[in-house]
Amino acid sequence: MSSRNQNRPPHSNSNKKVGAEEVVKDKRSSIEIEAEKLEKQGVAGRARAPLSAMVNNTTSDSDGTDLNNIEFTKEDIESLLNEKMKKGNPYNNKIKVDQMVDLIKRLKLCVRWCVHENEKLQSAVESAVKKSCDSEIEMKNKTEELNDTISDMRETISFLEEINAKEKSEKLVAIDDNLNLQQCNSSLQSDLKSANEAYRRLEMEKAIIVESLNDTRDLNKELQDRLKSLKDSQNESIKHKETLANELTCLREELKKIVDDRDRVQGRLNAVIEERENYIKFKYETYSKLDKLAIKTEALEETCSSQKAKITILEQKLRVEREKLEMADLSAVETRAMSEEHKRIIRELQDRLADKEIQVVEGEKLRKKLHNTVLELKGNIRVFCRVRPLLREDRFETNMVVSYPTSIDMLDRGIELVQNAGQKQLFTFDKVFSHEASQHDVFTEISQLVQSALDGYKVCIFAYGQTGSGKTYTMMGRPDAPDLKGMIPLSLEQIFQTSQSLKDQGWNFKMQASMLEIYNETIKDLLSSNRSSGFDQTRADNSVHGKQYTIRHDKNGNTHVLDLTIVDVSSPNEISSLLEKAAQIRSMGRTQMNEQSSRSHFVVTLRMCGINENTEQQVQGVLNLIDLAGSERLSKSGATGDRLKEAQAINQSLSSLSNVIFALAKKEEHIPFRDSKLTHLLQPCLEGDSKTLMFVNISPDQSSIDESLCSLRFAARVNAVKLGFHGVRPRHTQGAMSPALARTEKY
Numbered sequence: 149m150s151s152r153n154q155n156r157p158p159h160s161n162s163n164k165k166v167g168a169e170e171v172v173k174d175k176r177s178s179i180e181i182e183a184e185k186l187e188k189q190g191v192a193g194r195a196r197a198p199l200s201a202m203v204n205n206t207t208s209d210s211d212g213t214d215l216n217n218i219e220f221t222k223e224d225i226e227s228l229l230n231e232k233m234k235k236g237n238p239y240n241n242k243i244k245v246d247q248m249v250d251l252i253k254r255l256k257l258c259v260r261w262c263v264h265e266n267e268k269l270q271s272a273v274e275s276a277v278k279k280s281c282d283s284e285i286e287m288k289n290k291t292e293e294l295n296d297t298i299s300d301m302r303e304t305i306s307f308l309e310e311i312n313a314k315e316k317s318e319k320l321v322a323i324d325d326n327l328n329l330q331q332c333n334s335s336l337q338s339d340l341k342s343a344n345e346a347y348r349r350l351e352m353e354k355a356i357i358v359e360s361l362n363d364t365r366d367l368n369k370e371l372q373d374r375l376k377s378l379k380d381s382q383n384e385s386i387k388h389k390e391t392l393a394n395e396l397t398c399l400r401e402e403l404k405k406i407v408d409d410r411d412r413v414q415g416r417l418n419a420v421i422e423e424r425e426n427y428i429k430f431k432y433e434t435y436s437k438l439d440k441l442a443i444k445t446e447a448l449e450e451t452c453s454s455q456k457a458k459i460t461i462l463e464q465k466l467r468v469e470r471e472k473l474e475m476a477d478l479s480a481v482e483t484r485a486m487s488e489e490h491k492r493i494i495r496e497l498q499d500r501l502a503d504k505e506i507q508v509v510e511g512e513k514l515r516k517k518l519h520n521t522v523l524e525l526k527g528n529i530r531v532f533c534r535v536r537p538l539l540r541e542d543r544f545e546t547n548m549v550v551s552y553p554t555s556i557d558m559l560d561r562g563i564e565l566v567q568n569a570g571q572k573q574l575f576t577f578d579k580v581f582s583h584e585a586s587q588h589d590v591f592t593e594i595s596q597l598v599q600s601a602l603d604g605y606k607v608c609i610f611a612y613g614q615t616g617s618g619k620t621y622t623m624m625g626r627p628d629a630p631d632l633k634g635m636i637p638l639s640l641e642q643i644f645q646t647s648q649s650l651k652d653q654g655w656n657f658k659m660q661a662s663m664l665e666i667y668n669e670t671i672k673d674l675l676s677s678n679r680s681s682g683f684d685q686t687r688a689d690n691s692v693h694g695k696q697y698t699i700r701h702d703k704n705g706n707t708h709v710l711d712l713t714i715v716d717v718s719s720p721n722e723i724s725s726l727l728e729k730a731a732q733i734r735s736m737g738r739t740q741m742n743e744q745s746s747r748s749h750f751v752v753t754l755r756m757c758g759i760n761e762n763t764e765q766q767v768q769g770v771l772n773l774i775d776l777a778g779s780e781r782l783s784k785s786g787a788t789g790d791r792l793k794e795a796q797a798i799n800q801s802l803s804s805l806s807n808v809i810f811a812l813a814k815k816e817e818h819i820p821f822r823d824s825k826l827t828h829l830l831q832p833c834l835e836g837d838s839k840t841l842m843f844v845n846i847s848p849d850q851s852s853i854d855e856s857l858c859s860l861r862f863a864a865r866v867n868a869v870k871l872g873f874h875g876v877r878p879r880h881t882q883g884a885m886s887p888a889l890a891r892t893e894k895y
């Protein structure tokens with residue numbers, strides 16, 4: 149500001165100008181006065197030319213004098229005006245005139261110079277006024293520009309102030325959040341200080357600009373008032389403008405620097421914020437880890453303290469135990485000696501126990517051998533008699549026609565048939581089951597026989613009796629009641645269970661099942677996949693295909709029905725489903741004696757082949773389970789047509805069985821096995837190499853007394869038949885231990 153004031157033109161210059169004007173005025177007035185004087189003196193006749201004409205003669209005189217090269221001072225003019233005529237000859241007019249002319253000439257020249265100078269001044273004033281106007285307009289424009297610049301600067305300043313405030317708040321937050329960032333914050337604060345300084349400088353510059361603007365305005369007024377000083381003022385203004393422009397440039401540069409600084413600070417601030425966020429994240433993670441570590445440390449400290457306590461206790465215990473040990477060491481030798489003695493006794497006892505176990509096994513073997521020998525020596529077909537209870541159909545019957553002798557030798561072996569006259573006919577069998585005997589009671593008696601099949605024997609169990617006497621009930625049970633399973637399903641289940649338990653002893657059994665019926669002297673395959681279920685379908689199948697199955701017996705006494713379906717079975721469930729299938733297909737019909745009468749002989753055969761992988765023993769057993777069709781008296785049954793034909797066929801095959809039995813009983817040479825399919829099939833069972841059991845089923849009602857008597861007589865004959873297999877052993881080597889004999893714990 150001072151410099152600008154210093155640059156301002158001093159007022160003395162304008163005073164000088166004013167002085168010059170006064171000098172000109174003075175010159176003009178003095179010239180005019182001199183001219184008036186000359187006119188008065190009459191010596192200025194030639195100088196009376198109009199003043200304006202002299203004035204108009206600007207640059208050169210009429211005599212060619214260049215006015216620019218001439219300069220009259222005030223003293224020159226005053227001396228010229230005060231010049232008097234030189235004293236000489238007062239009468240010499242010529243000299244006086246010449247002097248006058250010379251003076252006039254000089255005066256004229258002086259006047260012309262004055263006029264010329266006046267014109268120059270006037271043109272200078274006009275150009276100065278014009279320049280002043282131009283300068284004023286220019287100043288106005290510059291003033292506006294400066295005003296715009298100032299408003300821009302103000303906006304920039306307010307923007308910078310906002311940024312400043314924001315930066316300040318962010319800095320404060322950063323300072324609060326993180327003390328570690330104080331260093332960064334201090335640098336930011338220094339940046340902020342520099343920004344504030346720049347801002348203050350800008351403020352000062354702004355005040356300077358405002359002041360200079362005011363000065364410029366004052367100057368402008370002064371220039372208007374004092375036109376003479378315009379040139380200097382203009383120069384001054386130009387200089388001032390240049391200065392302002394320079395300052396503006398400087399300000400812009402500074403502003404640019406500030407913006408750059410601000411961007412840099414912003415970048416650093418962003419980096420600081422990012423660093424701060426990372427730090428906060430790291431801080432939280434560290435805190436959580438620290439918390440976990442603190443928890444773990446606490447837990448470990450607790451564990452340590454508890455462990456220490458335990459260690460202390462254990463150390464105490466250890467001391468006590470050591471003391472005890474020391475005490476115990478003293479008696480250890482004695483104890484060891486006692487222990488050795490005890491061990492010796494235990495070893496002796498174990499040896500004796502093993503010997504006893506071997507003796508038990510051998511004893512059991514012997515018992516089984518003797519049991520089988522007794523059975524074999526007995527030599528006849530065993531007969532069990534079973535009486536069924538009275539049924540609802542027998543409701544008109546009041547008394548049973550059977551009774552059971554109670555003497556000791558007859559208990560469970562004798563049965564009496566009470567005839568009309570009260571006469572009792574006694575029959576004895578290997579076992580008699582009263583009408584109260586359950587399926588379980590019956591099976592308990594045959595289970596050992598069934599078991600013989602697994603030992604390699606051929607076993608045959610069949611049920612004989614008049615129709616409706618309980619053969620199917622005994623052999624198959626009731627299909628709708630699992631608790632009333634008959635001998636066939638119970639026997640097969642036992643075979644599978646026992647074969648499973650024998651696996652522990654190294655026995656592996658392969659089972660094969662076949663099921664057939666003999667209907668009207670024709671064999672029918674009940675497991676054939678070609679036939680569907682149903683009585684009628686069976687007949688149709690047979691009639692269509694008319695397949696004849698041939699019965700063959702090999703030299704080992706095994707029976708083969710050629711082309712018969714043989715199914716490998718490995719579980720009781722499989723055999724149960726086969727039984728179910730066969731029972732559905734089996735020929736059944738209604739007779740007067742039985743609602744569901746078996747119209748065929750039903751034969752289930754299970755072949756079992758056992759191999760002991762430990763002893764390499766092999767056994768082959770066969771279990772035949774047969775439910776025979778019921779005999780009936782044709783006159784009583786009232787059967788006709790197909791039923792009559794069926795009944796005749798049944799009776800025929802049963803009488804063939806009787807004939808075979810009678811022939812065997814009489815030891816005839818020819819045994820008519822081939823008279824019927826049934827006897828042909830049963831030949832090996834009746835000939836010898838089998839253990840055969842016959843159930844004779846009895847109806848206890850009065851109306852069946854004759855059939856019951858026939859059945860009992862027939863059974864008695866069967867019971868008396870001596871089979872010719874004395875001394876015959878099962879298929880495995882004589883004397884070798886069979887699977888059943890090996891099962892010492894069970895039998």
Ligand SMILES: Nc1ncnc2c1ncn2[C@@H]1O[C@H](COP(=O)(O)OP(=O)(O)OP(=O)(O)O)[C@@H](O)[C@H]1O
Pocket residue numbers: 535536537539583613614615616617618619620621622739742744745746747776777778779845
């Ligand atoms: N021990 C018994 N306990 C209860 N009911 C029995 C007994 N024995 C047989 N029955 C019943 O007597 C009826 C005739 O029995 P089952 O069908 O077994 O005789 P069956 O001798 O097979 O006759 P068929 O020769 O005509 O086939 C059936 O209803 C059966 O349930």
